[in-house]
Amino acid sequence: MILDDLNLNLLKTFYNVAKEGSITKTAEKYFTSQPAISRSIKQLEEIFNTKLFYRSLQGVKLTEKGTILYSCVEKIFENINQSEVKIKDVDTLLSGKLSIGIPSQIGSIYLFDKIAKFHQLFPNIEITIVSKTTTELLKLLKKHELNFIIDTSPIITSLKNIEIRHVCYLENCFFVNDKFPFNEYEKITSLNNITNYPLILPIPNTANRKALDEELLKLNIKFENVMNIHTSEMIISAVKKDAGIGYTIKDLIIDDIKNGRLLELMISEELPQTEICMVYEKNTLSNVSKYFISNFLKLSL
Numbered sequence: 001m002i003l004d005d006l007n008l009n010l011l012k013t014f015y016n017v018a019k020e021g022s023i024t025k026t027a028e029k030y031f032t033s034q035p036a037i038s039r040s041i042k043q044l045e046e047i048f049n050t051k052l053f054y055r056s057l058q059g060v061k062l063t064e065k066g067t068i069l070y071s072c073v074e075k076i077f078e079n080i081n082q083s084e085v086k087i088k089d090v091d092t093l094l095s096g097k098l099s100i101g102i103p104s105q106i107g108s109i110y111l112f113d114k115i116a117k118f119h120q121l122f123p124n125i126e127i128t129i130v131s132k133t134t135t136e137l138l139k140l141l142k143k144h145e146l147n148f149i150i151d152t153s154p155i156i157t158s159l160k161n162i163e164i165r166h167v168c169y170l171e172n173c174f175f176v177n178d179k180f181p182f183n184e185y186e187k188i189t190s191l192n193n194i195t196n197y198p199l200i201l202p203i204p205n206t207a208n209r210k211a212l213d214e215e216l217l218k219l220n221i222k223f224e225n226v227m228n229i230h231t232s233e234m235i236i237s238a239v240k241k242d243a244g245i246g247y248t249i250k251d252l253i254i255d256d257i258k259n260g261r262l263l264e265l266m267i268s269e270e271l272p273q274t275e276i277c278m279v280y281e282k283n284t285l286s287n288v289s290k291y292f293i294s295n296f297l298k299l300s301l
């Protein structure tokens with residue numbers, strides 16, 4: 001096959017000679033010898049079994065078949081040059097991509113303000129935020145469709161070359177809406193008091209729920225009147241509609257607490273915190289993602 005005999009140097013020599021229209025000028029411009037250039041052209045003509053240049057005292061001119069080859073080779077080297085520019089642009093953050101996997105509730109309190117600032121500074125960086133289950137996000141990470149993942153701990157995976165780094169801890173709280181009777185609100189000061197009310201909790205086996213259940217087990221407390229809801233957004237919505245006492249990450253409702261729409265229950269026991277971690281594949285982080293992690297997430301790699 002012709003491709004087996006071709007190499008980029010032969011095509012580069014052909015390309016340069018065609019542009020300069022002279023073997024002599026090409027040799028002078030690219031600091032090589034005329035015989036070496038002539039040998040490369042002859043080798044290329046033997047590979048294609050055709051004449052590529054007409055030679056004269058004035059220089060060289062492409063044959064019809066040489067013109068066809070030149071149009072193809074020109075595109076190759078233009079693409080190479082463009083790739084070099086794009087790679088340099090990524091290094092200087094003039095272009096590139098940033099793809100992050102993160103659950104929506106964590107993204108809203110931890111990531112989105114940082115993404116907004118980053119996008120203002122580097123508007124040409126294409127940003128993609130993916131919200132799926134941890135298992136699905138890990139699959140996308142392995143396929144290199146994500147640069148990194150931010151999710152709740154523990155993150156269990158059998159994937160190789162995966163690095164898991166601590167990011168921060170977030171507080172959890174029990175809360176009610178502003179219609180909750182104030183005299184009852186004041187009485188709820190411990191986990192034992194909560195057992196008398198309908199509860200809205202994360203579904204079993206999620207990170208938040210497992211940590212809470214482990215704490216209840218230590219204290220020999222059992223919740224019975226429980227509605228299990230998958231997302232924090234729906235838990236908050238259910239509480240606002242008088243469905244019961246909710247349990248979620250405090251930062252998710254901090255604005256509602258400040259505005260008086262929701263009330264945090266002042267529980268005497270120390271509630272479990274939620275650990276947030278970053279997951280990435282070793283040695284595959286792009287310069288864009290490294291910059292974002294170091295300068296916006298303030299994490300060392």
